[in-house]
Amino acid sequence: MNISSSSILITGASGGIGGAIARQLAGKGAALIIIDRDSSRADSLAIELRAMGAKNVFPLVGDLTQPHMPTRMIEEALNQAGDIDILINCAGTQNFGFFANEAIIDTAKLFNINTIAPIALTNAVLPHMLKMKKGQIVNLGSIFGSIGFPCFATYSASKFALRGFSEALRRELVGSGVKVTYVAPRFTRTPFNRSAVTRMADAMKMNQDEPEVVAASVIAAIERNGQDSYLGWPEKLFVRINSIFPRLVDKPLMKQVAQMRPFATEGAC
């Protein structure tokens, strides 16, 4: 996909990874449609992106978990920008802690933003992309979307669902000109990870990436019309091992639960 001539919609554009993607795309001259929940934050990001070289920036405001909001956002984006070549589903949230302590209302909120919103946005934009015979859907997943991780049970589940959706849709859209890309980062230093998660990651010496590195990988995957991209070594190897020999991964992860316990108890949502 040629980025400089594309019109690109990014959700979660004020977040750590979404913001880094938006800034790197602005430098490439793409037209950007950014969705944020806060209008002043969206406006100031738009000013910054224009100054960085984005041809056109269209800030839209909306909570993507509200009924009909994904459809409304796609309609507004098409009205204002005239086209959407690439949809980057980056907005997301995380539940951390022992599942027994998680309130189901928080589980529903998590699935609404991590799984239902990207699916609903895709559903709303797909007729346009199919008519144009071109387009790319990019879904931000996670390494935890391939490896069920203790103390992140519902977060893992929401990303497993997004990965399954991406894989199935990619196969369904063969020959249509519309591509589906699933990108799975590992732990990334953004406000996404609350204090307890960050301290746990430090204590457990988890590998960590900067959001700019993840953003560059997302853009590289778009440019090569890539299918899946798993970030980090040895994480991408563990993804393979877990899919073929999950019992081999059970043991080390189950051992880590004791180490995670103090943080998971503190961080329970």
Ligand SMILES: NC(=O)c1ccc[n+]([C@@H]2O[C@H](COP(=O)([O-])OP(=O)(O)OC[C@H]3O[C@@H](n4cnc5c(N)ncnc54)[C@H](OP(=O)(O)O)[C@@H]3O)[C@@H](O)[C@H]2O)c1
């Ligand atoms: N950071 C990591 O360690 C990591 C690792 C693997 C995968 N990921 C994935 O990467 C993506 C981006 O993560 P990040 O680190 O950039 O997170 P972040 O810094 O917390 O940004 C998340 C963005 O999503 C937006 N958002 C949340 N709920 C929303 C809603 N209901 N409607 C509209 N926007 C909403 C947030 O807006 P508000 O500021 O208004 O809440 C924020 O702009 C997520 O899908 C995440 O699952 C992150």
